[in-house]
Amino acid sequence: MRKLKLVMVGNGMAGVRTLEELRKIAPDMYDITVFGAEPHPNYNRILLSPVLAGEMTIQDIILNDLQWYADNGITLHLGSTVTGIDRQNRSVVATGKDGQRIEVDYDRLLIATGSTPFMPPIPGKELPGVLAYRDIKDTDEMIDAAAKYKHAVVIGAGLLGLEAANGLALRGMDVTVVHISDWIMERQLDRTGGKMLQAELENKGMKFRMNAQTAELVKGESGRVCAVKFKDGESIPADLVCMAAGIRPNVELAEKAGIYCNRGIVVSDTLQTYDPRIYAVGECANHRGTAYGLVAPLFEQAKVCANHLAMYGIGRYQGSVTSTKLKVTGIDVFSAGDFSGAEGTEDIVLHDPGMGIYKRLVLKGDKLVGTVLYGDTKDGAWYFQLLKDAQDVGEIRDHLVFGNAHLGDVGHKGNSMAASMPDSAEVCGCNGVCKGTIVKAIQEQGLFTLEDVRKHTKASSSCGSCTGLVEQILASTIGGAYQPADSNNKAVCGCTDHSHGEVRKAIRANKLLSVAEAQKFLEWKTPNGCASCRPALNYYCISTWPHEAIDDPQSRFINERAHANIQKDGTYSVVPRMWGGLTNPTELRAIADAAEKYKVPTVKVTGGQRIDLLGVKKEDLPAMWSDFAAAGMVSGHAYGKSLRTVKTCVGSEHCRFGTQRSMDLGVKLEKMLFGMWSPHKFKLAVSGCPRNCAESGIKDIGVIGVDSGYELYVGGNGGIKTEVAQFFCKVANDDEVMEYGGAFIQLYREEGYYLERTCHYIERVGLEHVKKQVLEDASQRKALHERLLFALQNYKDPWAEIFEDKSGGTLKREFEIIKV
Amino acid sequence: MTDWKKICAVSDVPVLGSRVVDSEAHGRIAVFRNSADEVFAVHDKCPHKAGPLSQGIVHGKTVTCPLHSWKIQLEDGQVVAPDVGCVKHFPTKVENGEVFLAL
Numbered sequence: 047m048r049k050l051k052l053v054m055v056g057n058g059m060a061g062v063r064t065l066e067e068l069r070k071i072a073p074d075m076y077d078i079t080v081f082g083a084e085p086h087p088n089y090n091r092i093l094l095s096p097v098l099a100g101e102m103t104i105q106d107i108i109l110n111d112l113q114w115y116a117d118n119g120i121t122l123h124l125g126s127t128v129t130g131i132d133r134q135n136r137s138v139v140a141t142g143k144d145g146q147r148i149e150v151d152y153d154r155l156l157i158a159t160g161s162t163p164f165m166p167p168i169p170g171k172e173l174p175g176v177l178a179y180r181d182i183k184d185t186d187e188m189i190d191a192a193a194k195y196k197h198a199v200v201i202g203a204g205l206l207g208l209e210a211a212n213g214l215a216l217r218g219m220d221v222t223v224v225h226i227s228d229w230i231m232e233r234q235l236d237r238t239g240g241k242m243l244q245a246e247l248e249n250k251g252m253k254f255r256m257n258a259q260t261a262e263l264v265k266g267e268s269g270r271v272c273a274v275k276f277k278d279g280e281s282i283p284a285d286l287v288c289m290a291a292g293i294r295p296n297v298e299l300a301e302k303a304g305i306y307c308n309r310g311i312v313v314s315d316t317l318q319t320y321d322p323r324i325y326a327v328g329e330c331a332n333h334r335g336t337a338y339g340l341v342a343p344l345f346e347q348a349k350v351c352a353n354h355l356a357m358y359g360i361g362r363y364q365g366s367v368t369s370t371k372l373k374v375t376g377i378d379v380f381s382a383g384d385f386s387g388a389e390g391t392e393d394i395v396l397h398d399p400g401m402g403i404y405k406r407l408v409l410k411g412d413k414l415v416g417t418v419l420y421g422d423t424k425d426g427a428w429y430f431q432l433l434k435d436a437q438d439v440g441e442i443r444d445h446l447v448f449g450n451a452h453l454g455d456v457g458h459k460g461n462s463m464a465a466s467m468p469d470s471a472e473v474c475g476c477n478g479v480c481k482g483t484i485v486k487a488i489q490e491q492g493l494f495t496l497e498d499v500r501k502h503t504k505a506s507s508s509c510g511s512c513t514g515l516v517e518q519i520l521a522s523t524i525g526g527a528y529q530p531a532d533s534n535n536k537a538v539c540g541c542t543d544h545s546h547g548e549v550r551k552a553i554r555a556n557k558l559l560s561v562a563e564a565q566k567f568l569e570w571k572t573p574n575g576c577a578s579c580r581p582a583l584n585y586y587c588i589s590t591w592p593h594e595a596i597d598d599p600q601s602r603f604i605n606e607r608a609h610a611n612i613q614k615d616g617t618y619s620v621v622p623r624m625w626g627g628l629t630n631p632t633e634l635r636a637i638a639d640a641a642e643k644y645k646v647p648t649v650k651v652t653g654g655q656r657i658d659l660l661g662v663k664k665e666d667l668p669a670m671w672s673d674f675a676a677a678g679m680v681s682g683h684a685y686g687k688s689l690r691t692v693k694t695c696v697g698s699e700h701c702r703f704g705t706q707r708s709m710d711l712g713v714k715l716e717k718m719l720f721g722m723w724s725p726h727k728f729k730l731a732v733s734g735c736p737r738n739c740a741e742s743g744i745k746d747i748g749v750i751g752v753d754s755g756y757e758l759y760v761g762g763n764g765g766i767k768t769e770v771a772q773f774f775c776k777v778a779n780d781d782e783v784m785e786y787g788g789a790f791i792q793l794y795r796e797e798g799y800y801l802e803r804t805c806h807y808i809e810r811v812g813l814e815h816v817k818k819q820v821l822e823d824a825s826q827r828k829a830l831h832e833r834l835l836f837a838l839q840n841y842k843d844p845w846a847e848i849f850e851d852k853s854g855g856t857l858k859r860e861f862e863i864i865k866v
Numbered sequence: 867m868t869d870w871k872k873i874c875a876v877s878d879v880p881v882l883g884s885r886v887v888d889s890e891a892h893g894r895i896a897v898f899r900n901s902a903d904e905v906f907a908v909h910d911k912c913p914h915k916a917g918p919l920s921q922g923i924v925h926g927k928t929v930t931c932p933l934h935s936w937k938i939q940l941e942d943g944q945v946v947a948p949d950v951g952c953v954k955h956f957p958t959k960v961e962n963g964e965v966f967l968a969l
Binding site: 862 | 878880881882889894900921922925926928969
């Protein structure tokens with residue numbers, strides 16, 4: 047088949063991103079020709095501000111060098127301006143860099159002409175020394191002027207204007223920012239935030255003229271601009287005037303070709319113009335009435351457009367909520383959504399002028415609709431997520447303004463202000479990654495997403511507790527280009543576009559009984575998935591279809607395959623179960639014997655009230671298990687996304703304060719739940735009285751005995767980020783604890799996403815939802831509890847399964863070494 | 867001359883799984899079988915922090931190390947970008963359902 051011809055007009059970030067996406071999914075479908083008016087390959091326009099500020103060089107911000115175009119077989123015409131589109135004959139005509147005429151046919155045309163700065167109609171705007179701030183050429187001219195002249199005036203105090211002013215000030219110029227409104231960045235900040243920012247910039251030496259209308263740019267003796275004159279008659283000296291009064295979509299070419307434009311080239315949800323062979327993406331496109339000027343939405347458009355060009359046609363672009371971040375080193379500003387204070391909205395405000403902190407959250411009902419953060423923006427990404435997902439925040443209103451990280455984030459000294467952190471500050475305590483390393487990777491590798499940063503630097507890729515901080519560094523480095531992933535629709539991994547929710551639904555609706563079946567049905571992009579999606583799929587199959595689905599050991603992490611915990615040196619740790627934390631001399635003797643017999647180097651008491659034997663060779667595991675079985679012990683599942691332990695205090699059996707028999711109930715719960723696989727590890731605790739010695743407040747289910755019965759708490763977590771469990775209900779006796787607790791667990795097992803702890807699950811679906819299912823509807827509760835019991839019936843100790851090996855050796859061979 | 871050593875039957879290696887071979891000359895070698903019944907062998911030691919690759923999850927022609935999730939291409943022992951490194955790779959062949967390793 048003849049290759050189709052794709053021509054792209056414009057060589058900027060949105061357009062080239064579309065080509066990159068297209069090369070990923072349909073590398074051979076098109077012969078591609080690109081026209082770029084600038085003499086440079088695709089570069090990161092957002093990072094022109096750091097270039098102007100002297101923090102980066104042009105070379106640093108090139109995203110695709112010439113080699114990339116060559117490697118991908120793309121014909122590139124740099125310095126070439128497209129002058130016309132002939133839609134009848136499907137060709138474009140351009141003037142090349144040496145003035146020659148170039149004509150190229152197309153089957154599909156992609157217009158990505160971006161935007162041009164708006165030049166207000168002020169007399170003198172054509173004078174030398176007056177320029178806009180848009181591309182490398184403008185930046186070079188400004189750098190040049192900064193070396194020769196003293197006075198700079200920036201007209202317009204939006205994002206771009208302030209970044210330009212900051213850059214010029216850093217290059218030693220005396221800068222005055224002229225703005226028409228009451229406060230700066232009025233589209234991104236409210237009055238308070240704007241005034242705080244202005245004060246801070248004034249401290250840095252910048253001057254401001256507010257409510258000022260420019261009347262004229264005055265010509266000096268040399269012919270160059272020399273002053274700015276205002277309507278009130280005053281004037282200030284200016285050797286350089288930078289116009290930053292907004293941008294206009296570049297539609298001239300499209301309009302000339304008769305394509306419908308209205309404040310941008312009007313496009314559909316598939317980024318097609320009124321001529322379906324012609325697409326438009328980026329700042330030149332008007333989608334549902336909005337022409338976006340930030341990079342993040344443009345990248346989303348690029349993805350959908352590429353998908354459609356590749357003739358998959360499943361993607362739709364439905365608009366974006368955008369957030370703003372100012373790239374002025376040392377200043378943290380963040381805003382998102384609608385904070386105009388419209389009718390029916392309420393404000394939650396925290397304002398500490400002394401610390402330079404201002405946080406304003408705008409709520410409509412129980413949903414967050416807008417936010418402005420100044421000084422401390424670490425929770426910006428989190429708020430943005432809540433806003434985009436339209437999550438119900440009613441339950442957390444009382445502490446919403448203190449952010450997501452207000453308690454328990456450990457391992458990075460509670461650092462919060464990313465922009466003011468020194469480069470040497472450690473961000474990721476697990477992998478020892480400093481801020482400087484992250485910033486460098488973002489800039490040099492052109493990273494835009496948290497995933498990319500994790501891959502390249504390992505920061506926040508282990509325990510994840512520094513995720514917020516890494517997101518903040520990402521946001522402060524690339525500014526508006528950063529957009530957190532949509533948590534509800536995030537793809538499981540790179541092997542698919544489906545989200546966890548969609549996958550779960552499909553497995554249930556279509557009775558998919560194995561990993562392979564699910565991958566086939568859901569059209570997985572890779573032959574066998576990867577180490578991220580396979581364990582998730584396996585869990586979804588076995589939890590949705592117990593006793594019917596095929597449990598694939600090769601889709602489980604090694605710990606669940608070897609039924610022990612792998613250690614850094616490749617040995618394993620073995621934890622026999624001690625029901626409710628209780629043991630006896632026979633068990634202890636068996637443990638002591640095994641430790642000697644298998645030369646176990648370390649024996650340790652765990653936090654879950656049992657004993658860990660560390661440093662066991664894999665070959666020795668089946669024999670050791672067999673020895674434990676002889677003493678009546680079974681697997682403790684200390685290695686699994688499964689029931690771990692039920693921690694207990696001694697309770698009324700012995701304790702003089704105890705009100706309930708906590709050990710007894712703990713053993714019963716643990717026996718009920720033995721062998722339960724769950725989205726993530728699952729821990730319980732039972733305390734015999736409100737003194738709560740078993741630490742029920744930080745468990746997935748915590749039970750606290752009171753004189754009249756038990757209180758149940760859910761969603762606690764003592765790990766990475768301490769989460770205090772939330773009160774769930776009060777019940778009368780042991781049976782009710784098992785029923786209510788069991789129903790909660792089953793709901794989590796059926797609805798939770800893989801690797802989502804109960805606290806995150808509850809945060810996602812809301813405690814109200816859980817209460818409705820388990821507490822309000824008695825028949826639903828009983829059904830959930832029964833489904834749990836059904837799933838767990840006839841569960842056999844996995845250790846015994848292996849050392850008995852009724853399959854004739856295939857289970858045991860995992861543990862055998864072949865000698866040659 | 868290549869010394870082809872018979873290891874085991876292909877069916878002794880689980881699909882998308884591995885076996886560990888202990889060789890006096892080379893130490894531990896991980897032998898993998900993928901879903902297309904291709905067999906690969908690499909040193910059982912991740913170039914990152916010496917994790918036992920044999921214990922990882924196999925997908926396509928790649929294994930993910932169980933310790934810190936580095937991905938290693940089984941055909942040549944090269945680490946998948948953005949991580950960098952390589953692990954010694956051993957030629958394999960399958961004849962009459964038996965796996966041979968060039969040591």
